Amino acid sequence: MPAQTEKPSHAAESAVAPAQRDARQAVAAGPASASRRALLVGGLVAAGGAAVVARQAQAQTAPAATGAGNMADMAADPYAADTGGMMSGNMTMVGRVDHARNGFDPTAMLTDWDTGRTEILPDGRTLRIFEVDAIDMEIEIAPGVFFPAWTFNGRVPGPALRAKEGERLRIIFRNLGSHPHSMHFHGIHSARMDGITGAGLIGPGEEFVYEFDAKPFGCHLYHCHALPLKRHMHKGMYGLFVVDPDPALHPEFADVAASRVLGSPENAQWQELAMVMNAFDTNFDGANEVYAVNTIGMAFMNAPIKIDKSRPVRIYLMNATEFDPINSFHLHGNFFDYFDTGSQLVPTLRTVDVIMQCQAQRGILEFSFADHEDGLYMFHAHQAEFTELGWMGFFDVSGGRGE
Secondary structure: OOOOOOOOOOHHHHHHHHHHHHHHHHHHHOOOOOHHHHHHHHHHHHOOOOOOOHHHHHOOOOOOOOHHHHHOOOOOOOOOOOOOOOOOOOOOOOOOOOOOHHOOOOHOOOOEEEOOOEEEEEOOOOOEEEEEEEEEEEEEEOOEEEEEEEEEOOEEOOOOOEEEOOEHHHEEEEEEEEOOOOOOOOOOHHHHHOOOOOOOOOOOOEEEEEEEEEOOOEEEEEEEEEEEOOHHHHHOEEEEEEEEHHHOOOOOHHHHHHHHOOOOHHHHHEEEEEEEEEEEEEOOOOOOOOEEEEOOOOOOOHEEEEEEEEOOOEEEEEEEEOOOOOOEEEEEEOOEEEEEEEOOOOOOOEEOOOOEEEEOOOOEEEEEEOOOOOOOEEEOOOOHHHOOOOOOEEEEEEEOOOO
C-alpha cells in the first residue's frame, strides 16, 4: 500500500538539541536578540544568552593552525577590517565538528562515489544495484550545532550514486525512519518509478525497488518526494546521481566522454569532486542559519581541499539549498567552463568565475591551476551572507606530481 503523506508537523523535531531550543527562545524574543548571524557567530563564545551552545560543547577545541589557511597568523594589513584573531575574520565559526561522531566527513565525501555492485543481464547489459536506507539521525552541522536530520544511508547529502549510460539500475530502498519517504530521481524513467505517492513512496518499515535505465548521462539529483516536500528536502534527503556518458554512443566527442567514465585511464587524469550546496534551518523558522558545501559549515576553511595543479579539476555541483531561491559558486583567481546539468559534452558557458543554480539545479565545472603559483585559492557562494554563515572554503594548490 502506498504510504500516506504526513501533515506539515514539526513533531518529529522534538529531539531538537537544548542549544536549538535556546536559539528558538532567542528568536521568539525578537530580531534584536537573535539574528541568523548571531546564532552562529555567537556560537561557542555565548553572546548575550542567544548563543547556540550544544551539550557537547565541552568537546570543542579552538581551531588549530592549518598552514597558510590560518589567517590569524598573517601579517597585519593596515587597510584590512579587524579580524579579531579568528580564522577568516569575524564571520566564521569557532571550533571543529566531530566528523567521527557524525559518521561522515565532508572532505571524504568529495571523492566517495557509490558505484553499487554489478551483475550481467541475459542481454549482456550491466545491472547495477544500489542499496539505500532512510535513517533518522542527529548530525552536527557546525561546531556545537546539532540538527535532527532525515538521511539516506546515515549521511547528508546521501550517497553520491554513480553509473554508466545505458546500464540497468536497481535501487533497493528501505525506510528505516519514522516518516514516509521515497527516492525521486531526476532523469528518464517510467511513472511507476517516480518516487511519488503510489510509485515508490513508502512508510516506515517498508521496502521498494526502483528499476530503470541510466539515461541521460549527466549530473542529476535524487531526493525524497514525500510531503511536506520542503521539510523532507531541508531535513537532508537528497544526493547526487551521476551517469557517465558511454564513449561508444558519442563518437564525435569520444575523448571527452571517456574522461568522464569513472575508472577509465582518461578519467584518472582528472581530480573529480562531488559538491552539494546545502543549508539548515536550525530553529525551524523557515530561514537557514547554516550554509555549507557537503553539510558542514566552514569545513573547507578548516581543511582546504588539496589540489594537484598538474591535473585538471572537475566538480559535480548541485544546489540542494531549501528556503533560499538560488545559490552560487564563485572561484577566486581563476575561471572555469560550465556544463549545465552535465548532459552535454561541450560547455554551455566558457571562462566564467560565477555561476548560479536555483533549487535542484546542478552542473559540471572544469578548470585548471596548471599555470598558477602555489597557494590557497578561495571559493564560496557570492551571496555574502551565505559565505559568512558557512559556505566558504579554500583550494590548497601545490606543485603537482613528484613535488
